Amino acid sequence: AQKITQTQPGMFVQEKEAVTLDCTYDTSDQSYGLFWYKQPSSGEMIFLIYQGSYDEQNATEGRYSLNFQKARKSANLVISASQLGDSAMYFCAMREGTGRRALTFGSGTRLQVQP
Amino acid sequence: ETGVTQSPTHLIKTRGQQVTLRCSSQSGHNTVSWYQQALGQGPQFIFQYYREEENGRGNFPPRFSGLQFPNYSSELNVNALELDDSALYLCASSFRGLTNEKLFFGSGTQLSVL
Numbered sequence: 001a002q003k004i005t006q007t008q009p010g011m012f013v014q015e016k017e018a019v020t021l022d023c024t025y026d027t028s029d030q031s032y033g034l035f036w037y038k039q040p041s042s043g044e045m046i047f048l049i050y051q052g053s054y055d056e057q058n059a060t061e062g063r064y065s066l067n068f069q070k071a072r073k074s075a076n077l078v079i080s081a082s083q084l085g086d087s088a089m090y091f092c093a094m095r096e097g098t099g100r101r102a103l104t105f106g107s108g109t110r111l112q113v114q115p
Numbered sequence: 116e117t118g119v120t121q122s123p124t125h126l127i128k129t130r131g132q133q134v135t136l137r138c139s140s141q142s143g144h145n146t147v148s149w150y151q152q153a154l155g156q157g158p159q160f161i162f163q164y165y166r167e168e169e170n171g172r173g174n175f176p177p178r179f180s181g182l183q184f185p186n187y188s189s190e191l192n193v194n195a196l197e198l199d200d201s202a203l204y205l206c207a208s209s210f211r212g213l214t215n216e217k218l219f220f221g222s223g224t225q226l227s228v229l
Contacts, residue, residue, distance in 0.1 A: 033214045045220035100212035105157030
């Protein structure tokens, strides 16, 4: 089974509008962390936001917020007031358990912001 | 900028050759991990080093090997290159690599195997 599922290969959004990128995850661990990264065409993965499994509040970082629904195992990224510079690949990732563990990434969503 | 630098940025090799990719971690970070990202896919974990010892490994064959040096820089070595090894190789570092710590990624090395 896929650990991280991103069902939207591509998304379009108008500049200044909000957009939601979907992510569902699968784990039997009680302790885990969920991350979103942005990858522009330059290739570098840029950290956007983090949500811990025990965090009761949804994480927010500027224009980014994470809609965390633990029972549904979903961790959707919401970008408010989209900008042209937001056009990129977006990856959802999970680190399971405690200790030094790897990140497991989804297949990504390509977001294109139109003027 | 994350402070993680990788070299070279691009590399072309032929099947059967060996390649070494290099990574300089962000200052103060003692955990480094390597990921392979094939075209159109998410990154796949290769292995992780913590204080110069391999600390975890993904589903990659032994011809993928690595080193971490006392200054926490790192190398990824791939022997007997295959066409499917063509990918973007990403290095990432973190202070301790714990559950809630984000990874800082470099811009990657684009490897083409012909």
